[in-house]
Amino acid sequence: MPNSSILILNGPGLRERRDPSGGPSLADIEQQCLAKGEQLGLAIDFRQSDEITELARLIVHERSQHSALIINPVSYADAPTTDTGLLVQALQLSAAVDQPVIEVHLRNTFLPDSTIKHPLLAVDSHIAFIAGLGAHSYLLALNAIQQQLAQGATS
Amino acid sequence: MNVYVINGPNLNLLGTREPEIYGYDTLADIEKRCQALGRKHGLDVAFLQSNHEGTLVDWIQQAMGSVAAIVLNAGAYTHTSVAIHDALRAYTGYKIELHISNPHLREPFRHLSYVSPASDAVVAGLGVAGYELAIGILPEVLENFQH
Numbered sequence: 001m002p003n004s005s006i007l008i009l010n011g012p013g014l015r016e017r018r019d020p021s022g023g024p025s026l027a028d029i030e031q032q033c034l035a036k037g038e039q040l041g042l043a044i045d046f047r048q049s050d051e052i053t054e055l056a057r058l059i060v061h062e063r064s065q066h067s068a069l070i071i072n073p074v075s076y077a078d079a080p081t082t083d084t085g086l087l088v089q090a091l092q093l094s095a096a097v098d099q100p101v102i103e104v105h106l107r108n109t110f111l112p113d114s115t116i117k118h119p120l121l122a123v124d125s126h127i128a129f130i131a132g133l134g135a136h137s138y139l140l141a142l143n144a145i146q147q148q149l150a151q152g153a154t155s
Numbered sequence: 156m157n158v159y160v161i162n163g164p165n166l167n168l169l170g171t172r173e174p175e176i177y178g179y180d181t182l183a184d185i186e187k188r189c190q191a192l193g194r195k196h197g198l199d200v201a202f203l204q205s206n207h208e209g210t211l212v213d214w215i216q217q218a219m220g221s222v223a224a225i226v227l228n229a230g231a232y233t234h235t236s237v238a239i240h241d242a243l244r245a246y247t248g249y250k251i252e253l254h255i256s257n258p259h260l261r262e263p264f265r266h267l268s269y270v271s272p273a274s275d276a277v278v279a280g281l282g283v284a285g286y287e288l289a290i291g292i293l294p295e296v297l298e299n300f301q302h
Contacts (some may be wrong), residue, residue: 004161004191010165024247043282082259102280102281106273107274108271108272108274108277108279109201110268110271110272110274110277111272112272124256126260126280126281127257127260127280128257128261128279129278129279129280130276130277130278130279130281131276131277132251132274132275132276132277133276133292133296134299136292136295136296137276139292140289140292143288143292144281144284144285144288147284147288148284
């Protein structure tokens with residue numbers, strides 16, 4: 001039985017996303033995350049929304065019910081905008097929740113042709129960043145979280 | 156399959172330098188664990204460290220053709236070295252940029268990376284565990300990788 005639950009939030013456009021290079025769909029990624037979760041003993045709550053307000057709401061209201069947060073903010077990682085501010089505020093509001101947070105991106109957001117120019121979650125916190133591994137960005141994040149939770153439980 | 160883990164300046168001080176940021180493990184501890192994990196996955200891990208920019212460039216050049224992937228923690232040269240950027244661009248194997256802390260959460264002078272745009276992937280902020288996590292994911296990632 002899984003004893004920790006991980007909230008995975010996916011930002012705008014990911015549900016419809018069709019990778020021309022044949023990359024995984026969000027449904028594929030969800031399946032891979034669920035399988036990895038099962039392997040690691042982690043329950044996975046996998047969500048997507050095109051609405052930044054909904055993502056912010058999920059962070060503020062549901063983060064505390066989970067052991068860790070993985071977020072793919074997609075385009076909201078772009079330079080400071082009101083919308084980005086909303087996500088950052090949501091993270092700050094819920095920062096009292098001491099738990100691993102990992103920002104993930106499918107592609108390397110720093111490639112010259114990337115449409116995403118700045119990591120979003122540059123707030124004052126211990127947020128990790130994984131980009132460019134495709135679906136494996138999520139799987140690596142889950143491996144990392146499992147380790148951190150296991151260490152936290154023994155220390 | 157050969158893998159280089161290349162470490163830049165000051166990483167030889169790991170375990171003693173600002174452990175609240177970088178942790179208490181020494182680089183030798185991490186090397187041992189990475190090589191053991193590599194063996195498990197059929198990867199021959201060469202674990203390298205230098206404080207000298209040119210030596211890092213030499214190693215990246217040497218990797219060409221015989222090394223399937225580089226995991227590079229270029230340390231502070233990340234934010235200054237066009238030479239490392241150019242060497243990485245010339246290297247056609249798989250490249251993961253690695254950082255123990257997340258540079259984007261630190262001083263503004265660490266926000267620009269010359270390594271990121273020349274890498275396939277970026278892993279930052281997972282502590283020293285990031286090394287093993289990166290090596291652990293390599294076999295699957297390399298399976299689907301072609302330049």
